[in-house]
Amino acid sequence: MAEELRGSVINGYLKYVKKSWGAEGLAALEEETGLDHRKIKDGQFYPREAINKVLLWISSNHGMDRVKRGGKATAQDLGLFKYLVRWSSLEHMISRAVNIYGELYKYGKIRAWYEEDRVRIEMEDANRLREDCYAWLGAFEGIAELTHTKADVKEEECIFRGGDKCVYYLYLK
Numbered sequence: 001m002a003e004e005l006r007g008s009v010i011n012g013y014l015k016y017v018k019k020s021w022g023a024e025g026l027a028a029l030e031e032e033t034g035l036d037h038r039k040i041k042d043g044q045f046y047p048r049e050a051i052n053k054v055l056l057w058i059s060s061n062h063g064m065d066r067v068k069r070g071g072k073a074t075a076q077d078l079g080l081f082k083y084l085v086r087w088s089s090l091e092h093m094i095s096r097a098v099n100i101y102g103e104l105y106k107y108g109k110i111r112a113w114y115e116e117d118r119v120r121i122e123m124e125d126a127n128r129l130r131e132d133c134y135a136w137l138g139a140f141e142g143i144a145e146l147t148h149t150k151a152d153v154k155e156e157e158c159i160f161r162g163g164d165k166c167v168y169y170l171y172l173k
């Protein structure tokens with residue numbers, strides 16, 4: 001199956017780029033990556049390379065922390081999106097994580113469950129760039145915030161640090 005993701009994710013990041021660095025920033029990104037935001041429809045699927053280009057543009061021009069913040073902004077934006085359930089609680093999100101992820105991505109796998117005072121999230125084949133790992137850190141922060149959950153989010157295992165998958169924890173406070 002082709003490795004594709006929903007246009008709404010790409011548009012979430014492009015919106016973040018425009019909000020952070022203005023129409024000029026977005027134009028610079030489009031020139032460097034060959035993407036055209038007017039051609040990216042929320043409901044359609046696009047090759048994984050498209051999001052790679054966006055994340056790499058953000059990190060190389062503005063640093064990895066802005067990738068993380070882009071992930072957070074995009075997750076919060078998608079939380080209001082019609083494809084997803086209304087984000088009533090973190091518990092609900094966790095129980096629906098596989099379905100929600102599957103609505104957006106045609107590659108990789110997510111598993112998430114509660115372990116007493118924390119949530120463990122495992123991601124396989126979802127991350128290819130270090131940027132992806134940072135983007136998910138931000139996304140989980142965004143989800144916690146949107147569901148009014150106080151939590152520290154950490155990536156405790158990572159494919160870029162010898163792990164066979166990326167494992168995140170939401171330490172509930």
Ligand SMILES: [Zn+2]
Pocket residue numbers: 127133155157158159160165166167
């Ligand atoms: Zn990772």
